[in-house]
Amino acid sequence: MPILYSFRRCPYAIRARYVLAFLGCEVVLREVDLKSKPSALLALGGRTTVPQMLDDKGNRYPESLDVMFWAIKQTIRKEQAERLWPNSAVRQKKINTWIACNDNRFKYWLDRYKYADRYPEKTELEYRQNAEVFIKRLNKRLGKCRYLLGDDMSLADIAIFPFIRQFSNVDKSWFEISEYDNLKLWLDSFIKEDFFTDIIMKKLPAWQNGQEDVLFPFCQ
Template sequence: MAELPVLYSFRRCPYALRARLALLAAGVVVELREVALKAKPEALLKASPKGTVPVLLLPDGQVIEESLEVMGWALHQGDPHDWCRRGDSAAQQAMASLIASNDDRFKPHLDRFKYASRYPDGADQREEHHRAALTVLREWNARLAPGGWLLGDRPCLADWALLPFVRQFRIADPTDFDALADLAPLQQWLGRFLASPELAAVMTKHAPWQPPEPGPAFPAGSRQLRLAPGERLHHLALPDDWERAQANGEYRISTRGRTLEQVGFIHACREHQLTATRCRFYSDAGPLLELVIDPARLSCPVREEPPSAGSAIDEAMAAGREPECFPHIYGPLPLTAVDAVRPIPPPH
């Protein structure tokens, strides 16, 4: 696993949590090294003497030590949900302001409320910091009311950067938090996060890393795509979807009836998986197009993963075997990456 980036992390740390959320969304596979904070490994301290998490060690030796920088690096590799609102400078400024309000204002009050015993006179000042933290939460709550997310009707970088910290605030006193009727939009926002598959995926428990053994791959069950020289990826497309892609300059359909933005990646397969994919998902679709994709021309991450749910996993589990993995493309498909388009007639 030496070719993978290495992420030093601690499961419950909100800074590490938001870094893992970005890596998950971007489709980046890393070697995860869970850190025991009371016994930090020498390799972590050598890479980053400050010894805090997250720390991302890239294969070229570059060390990224701050959570927002890890998020930025990951989303530069792939941002299929457009968390960064590229091309929208006003949205980017708003996100930067929101994240600063968390890191510079909310987090200090959160610490002194949740961990009051760690500070001199902490017990006496706990309620003061509780009120100050609530002031920030009410500012965010006002932004959430119109569309349910901080910048409207879909999540952005600021949502994912702030939610781990709001989760910690609620953990400090769930009964009190849930009783705050004036924070209903914020409670719903947090509730979606707590029930989300994204949070479940990044909160898998791991034992602390023990060198010299490698840590597990993150996300769990994922692996970097390995292809034979000259091997291509394949995707089944509806003719109308491909026609729209030619007009738009890129293809953004994940699978039948669902977009890249909705799913987070474009489904693909290897050549030997084509027939089964067509039979399972497109048997009644009529004419299809087979897109033959050169992975070397993709600028976004591609990783192999099992299906997220459904009969394929159920069948594999019942048979006592690992489910089959498929390539997932974590970004739009540029037309220049498509080597060939082959018509597939409907079955007779």
């Protein structure tokens, strides 16, 4: 069975676990303590960020998107996979563009907004305002349709919502009264579900070498 190194609160790991669970792809889950990474992960060499997956042939999937696309390819839930990653070059390009904006631009400002004290060049408010450029785009788009690409949830939604969850948690009371109502509804449609709280975000102790395997998704 594939092995997934993961960290519960990491937004990249959340999106990888979400797609795996949504598409019913079973893996052995190893919760990593980022301050003391297990030697089995370090021994892989090179990139040791999480999420990181090894399939049963020993192939390595070092990034969250690699894991998500592995699940799309492996799953027997072909219809659901096709909705997440439609067989249309135009739609795939749109998904990639949304994800690139999130990963390459929004994440930069999000990190600074979250840890404004570590980046004294600007104020927390300025960092938030920079992050809000993407927030506004999302909110506008979600005023037109339920998900970023239309009526169906796609890989773009799953790849992005964990980062918006982080954004909303920096100043919860501000976010709650903010003008971003479409975004709030969309975010809640992910994070208020039992699927999210009980399966994706289930708490686990850090993995110890030799312990019994923890199979993920837990149960559906």
